[in-house]
Amino acid sequence: MSIAFDDKTKFGERAQVEVVDNDQTRTASTAARRMSRRGSVLNTTAAPPPNGVLVNSDRAYSVVAETIPEFPDLHDEMRENTEKEVSLGFFKGLKTYPAAAAWSILLSSSIIMEGYDTALLGSFFAFPQFNRDFGRPLPNGEYQVSSDWQAGLMNGAQAGSMLGLFINGYMCDMLGYRKTYFFALVMMVGAIFLPFFADGSIPILMAGQVISGVPWGMFQTLSVAYASEVCPVCLRGYLTTYANLCWVIGQLLSIGVLRGLLSTSGQWAYRIPFALQWIFPPPLFIGLLFAPESPWWLVRHGRMEEAAKVVKRLMSKKEAADEQNITNKLSEMKLTNEHEKALSAGTQYWDCFRGIDLRRTEVATVTWACQNLCGSAFMGFSTYFYQQAGLPTSQAFNFSLGQYALGFLGTIGSWVLMSYFGRRSLYIGGLVFLCLILIGIGGAGFAPPDAVVTQTKRQSGDVQVRVNQDASWAVGSLLLIFTLVYDFTVGPVCYAIVAETSSTRLRQKTIVLARMLYNIVGICNNFLLPAMLNPGTWNWGSKTGLFWAGICFLCIVWCYFRLPETKDRTYNELTILFENKVSARKFKETKVDAFRSKSIAVQQGFGLGDEKPSGGIH
CATH class of the missing domain: 1.20.1250.20 (MFS general substrate transporter like domains)
Incomplete structure (x- = not known):
């Protein structure tokens, strides 16, 4: 089947779409519904915006158009859903999609x-x-x-x-x-x-x-x-x-x-x-009996009717009462899925390393690895340093409780910061603060010892360790601050970045690969950190902070050049940005118009970035 578009169709006019299938020709007239407000997806002669236009792959859109006869109408519905979702704030979003949040x-x-x-x-x-x-x-x-x-x-x-x-x-x-x-x-x-x-x-x-x-x-x-x-x-x-x-x-x-x-x-x-631990599964089992399947998964498997029912369940009753809202959401899912199908060969693990998905996999995997490379494993040793400072074990446990309470508050605080600073700025800013804290921890290791602490429960029995108790107090306290900063920034923001940068069709496998790298780094940390701190092995003590400060600095460098901003972007917009190879530093400023066949991503007032767009410049 092929679809022929009239290249002379003007903005706001009625479009004539000719569909040829099995030698039978039929002409369908697509009304100019909402075109005067939105613009036509078939408009190929509109004047390009100033300062250059990133062009989406013509091949991808032609494949989508041939696959979906109702392509123009779906574009209008997708635009309406996108504009609506992006305009909703947190509280309006909860009111509109309460079941989705629950x-x-x-x-x-x-x-x-x-x-x-x-x-x-x-x-x-x-x-x-x-x-x-x-x-x-x-x-x-x-x-x-x-x-x-x-x-x-x-x-x-x-x-x-x-x-x-x-x-x-x-x-x-x-x-x-x-x-x-x-x-x-x-x-x-x-x-x-x-x-x-x-x-x-x-x-x-x-x-x-x-x-x-x-x-x-x-x-x-x-x-x-x-x-x-x-x-x-x-x-x-x-x-x-x-x-x-x-x-x-x-x-x-x-x-x-x-x-x-x-x-x-x-x-x-x-x-x-x-x-x-047996307390946790029963309520989850009960909840799962009534939980809906992911509508994106249903769309990927062609089960559109079931997807429509799920979308309706996720909305409030008032929102679901208007069938157009459900249709608009499904149109976004369907077009995004078809767009990604046209750009990628399949949904196997090796497809994560092909085409535009290679960069998306890199961003997801390295971002999650940075969680373990920024010195976060150090947080679990605050009790160790408090014990070195002469604090009783029971009191050290109390400080551990305080540490995790700070983590709780930090994660909630990150929700406020994300709404103002986005993902990229918050993640990089967090790494910078963590690096400075690690330098402070490492510097404390050069304080001359002023006391002897007996450490027991080791394979060799009692071990006499010379420490500076004031420095140990300082290190333990810095690790509490480290926990607060980490859970304000790097810890929670990482999850949003990993989930958003992967394509919808390869999301599970991309997140799996990212978490695998995270676990591999975690295994290395489990061997390295005890050896670094143990007086019987490397005996670096708090000087270990300098090592992790160096690794954290490398993470900052990578994030500056490779980590994109994904805040307020739909999955289709992110696909277009990755397809056009927009520089990570310019994701935030790049204006994306996913609803024109030729003029897709518009950059206003600056160059096109470090990487050559796949669609070129018009």
Whole structure:
């Protein structure tokens, strides 16, 4: 089938569309409905705007036009939906799409389980009863889990998580979000039995960590991708960054539970925290029974009627009462999907590294890796430095509670900052502040020691460590400030960037690849940081901050040149910007008009960027 457009059609005039199919010719007259206000998508002779025009690929749009006979009408409907969603603020967005926000919050809450357990295991290594049951005796008569097993337990969960990520990339594309989520929840419930009944067997505990890691890996990407697909543009940034808040909530709950069990003796000191994980799945199971499938997933699989029903459920009753609102939203999804199909060869993992998706994959993966490369792993060692300063263990735990409370406040504060500064500015600004804090931490390491601290529970028994207690106080306090800045900026904003830069057709697989790189960097951190801080190995102490300050600076350089601004952009607009290879520094200033066949992205008052546009300049 081919479609012929009248090149002489003028702005605001009636367009004649000739469709030729199986030697039968029929002419359809498309009314000039709303053309005088919006302009015609068939207008190819309109005067170009000043200062250059980035031209969208003619091939992509011709393929879409041949695929969809109602192409012109869909363009008008897509424009109407885009203008409406972008104009909505946060509160109007909640009022217009209340169910979308509610379902996103519910399904993202699964990340609380992972945040809870990751904080749990690391803290168990300081629990006397846990060490007695799973560790071995030290020369001083105490017990400790060996450093090899500690690393194995921490990294076993990471390895299982990477397997879960890989499985999720295929399963979600084939079965959808709801069925994949059900599978992960069932697996999570079963995996909890292993650590709960490990009974002093560290290999069984290790198996439990690996198996638990599989559903954790699935939750890591499911929640972010689902939120990005059910929420409108005005809510997308808030509800994708909610995933970071769930992490903080899980860690806060974990530290609170452990603080309450510090004086508990016997196996229940560590079995109760494991058992509490069974509290999370039941409400999620109930919610999933009623949760809608992602409408974008349904559109990608050609199930338009079901997608329409889901879109209606996500809207308020007043909004859904107007059928045109549902039609406009579906038109945006359908055209965006067809546009991306015309630009990419498929939806396999290797397609993430082809064409314009290569750059999108780079942005998503490196952005998430920067979360682990900016020194964030240092945050977990604030208690360590407070103990060096002479603070009792119970008080050090209290400071840990305060640290995660700051993270909670920081994530909520990031929602306000994002609405003013966007993603790119907030992310880079956060990295700059973190780099300065790390330099301060590293500088404290050069303070001359003024006290001797005895550290126990090591394989070699007691270790005498010379420290500067004032410097240790300073480092611990700087790490609290680091936590606040991190959760105001890099921590939550990363989730929005990763969800928005990936194409809709490759979203799951792109997020999976990004999280895999994050986990690989995390595994490296699990080996490097203890060695850097441990007096028995490298003994860098707080000078370690200088190393991470250098790595953080490299992240800043990459972000300045490669990280684009995605605030207030629809997925179709982002596709056009990536297709035209707009410089990351000019994403924000580039005006995108996705509703003309030739004049697609307009840049006003500046050059076209560092990269040559695929469509050229008219």
